[in-house]
Amino acid sequence: xxxxxxxxxxxxxxxxxxxxxxxxxxxxxxxxxxxxxxxxxxxxxxxxxxxxxxxxxxxxxxxxxxxxxxxxxxxxxxxxxxxxxxxxxxxxxxxxxxxxxxxxxxxxxxxxxxxxxxxxxxxxxxxxxxxxxxxxxxxxxxxxxxxxxxxxxxxxxxxxxxxxxxxxxxxxxxxxxxxxxxxxxxxxxxxxxxxxxxxxxxxxxxxxxxxxxxxxxxxxxxxxxxxxxxxxxxxxxxxxxxxxxxxxxxxxxxxxxxxxxxxxxxxxxxxxxxxxxxxxxxxxxxxxxxxxxxxxxxxxxxxxxxxxxxxxx
Numbered sequence: 001x002x003x004x005x006x007x008x009x010x011x012x013x014x015x016x017x018x019x020x021x022x023x024x025x026x027x028x029x030x031x032x033x034x035x036x037x038x039x040x041x042x043x044x045x046x047x048x049x050x051x052x053x054x055x056x057x058x059x060x061x062x063x064x065x066x067x068x069x070x071x072x073x074x075x076x077x078x079x080x081x082x083x084x085x086x087x088x089x090x091x092x093x094x095x096x097x098x099x100x101x102x103x104x105x106x107x108x109x110x111x112x113x114x115x116x117x118x119x120x121x122x123x124x125x126x127x128x129x130x131x132x133x134x135x136x137x138x139x140x141x142x143x144x145x146x147x148x149x150x151x152x153x154x155x156x157x158x159x160x161x162x163x164x165x166x167x168x169x170x171x172x173x174x175x176x177x178x179x180x181x182x183x184x185x186x187x188x189x190x191x192x193x194x195x196x197x198x199x200x201x202x203x204x205x206x207x208x209x210x211x212x213x214x215x216x217x218x219x220x221x222x223x224x225x226x227x228x229x230x231x232x233x234x235x236x237x238x239x240x241x242x243x244x245x246x247x248x249x250x251x252x253x254x255x256x257x258x259x260x261x262x263x264x265x266x267x268x269x270x271x272x273x274x275x276x277x278x279x280x281x282x283x284x285x286x287x288x289x290x291x292x293x294x295x296x297x298x299x300x301x302x303x304x305x306x307x308x309x310x311x312x313x
Contacts, residue, residue, distance in 0.1 A: 009251050013233040013242045016161050020145035021205070028274060032120050032141070035279035036212070038286055039063060039119050045287040052297035055290050059279055063118050066278070071110050074101065104136045112138045117266050121277035125262040126164060131179075139164055139261065140208035150273050153263035159273075161235050162259045167207065167227040170196060173249070190241065190249040196228055197244060234259050 034044045041055045077097040079090040101107075109125070116123035116138075124139040143165045150159035176189035206214070230249070233240045236257055241250035265275030 006246070007248050009240050009248045010242055010246060013163070013231055013240050014245055016147070016233060017145055017163065017165070017231055020148055023148035024145075029142075031280055033211075034283055035119050035277055038283050039279050043287065043290065045283065046291070047287070048291040048295050050294055050298040051301065052294040054293055054297065056286070056293055058289065059282055059286050063115070063278060066118055067111065067115055070114050071107070074107055077101075100133050103133055106136065109136060109138055113264065116141055117264050117275070118278050121266045121275035121280065122273075123264045127260045127262060136262075142206075142208035142211060144261070146273060148273075151271055153261070153265070153273060157259070159259070161233060162261050163231060163233040164261075165207070165229065165231050168230055169227055173228065173230070173243075190243075192247050192249060193243075195243075195247045196249075234261075 037044050038059055041057060041060060043053075043055065077094055079093045079097075081088050081090065113123040113125055120141055122141060124141060124144045125136050126139040127134055127136045129135070144163075145165065146153070146162040147159040150157060152158065153162075170193055173190045173193055174188065177186040178189050179185075180187045228243050229245065231242045231245070233242070234254060236259070237254055239250065239252060239254045240248065243249045266278065267276035267281075269276070
């Protein structure tokens with residue numbers, strides 16, 4: 001039996017995903033790993049190896065202080081008419097925005113988003129329309145991808161595509177439904193689910209959770225949970241979703257006409273999409289301080305401990 005040709009949509013999505021993967025692995029992942037480790041008090045550039053092995057929480061404290069100042073409280077939205085023919089009463093619209101903020105738990109969702117901006121230099125939110133209101137949640141940076149040739153994530157972005165990667169069970173994918181505007185009835189969001197195997201075969205490419213679990217000394221057996229790798233690819237004209245890198249689950253027009261990602265950056269370079277975080281520029285100073293602290297502790301220990309030398313006579 002002849003092997004089926006790979007659908008063009010699958011080739012397009014996987015090629016785009018791999019292009020970004022190559023770009024980010026060679027330029028950013030080591031920096032992100034070091035930044036995450038130093039933020040969590042782990043050594044990455046140890047010049048002095050002694051008995052003492054402490055870390056100063058300078059970077060952690062600085063990031064948490066900035067994070068609290070940025071995310072504390074709830075923003076107040078105020079809409080005003082911009083033309084004479086618009087209605088002047090915007091109370092309902094303002095209250096609707098307050099409701100959407102609370103319904104999305106945005107006061108909590110903004111915390112990991114802003115923390116990514118401070119630690120890594122870039123933070124991402126993913127948005128979609130859920131029935132009567134928008135839904136917003138934090139998108140792990142490692143599981144987000146974009147056109148490597150782009151330089152900015154704003155509404156005037158030059159990116160040809162953006163996307164995300166996530167895990168889901170087949171039952172979860174079956175539960176996703178959307179309202180068909182032509183019939184007024186709900187229909188499944190994803191198709192061809194029967195063609196999917198029950199588990200992903202991409203354990204060699206870790207998700208953000210896998211990576212951080214590994215840093216914490218734990219592992220997760222995803223095979224037991226029968227989770228499927230889903231890659232969602234967006235252009236301004238089309239959205240394509242691929243399951244396990246071989247099955248087209250969704251291919252349709254992008255009714256939004258824009259990308260569903262909110263990307264915020266810290267220190268910005270006009271030629272680069274990703275920003276620079278607060279941790280990256282302070283790693284050397286932090287590790288130098290850690291070495292000095294440990295040298296001082298070892299020196300104090302040697303000075304206070306009683307030591308004797310045997311008289312050779």
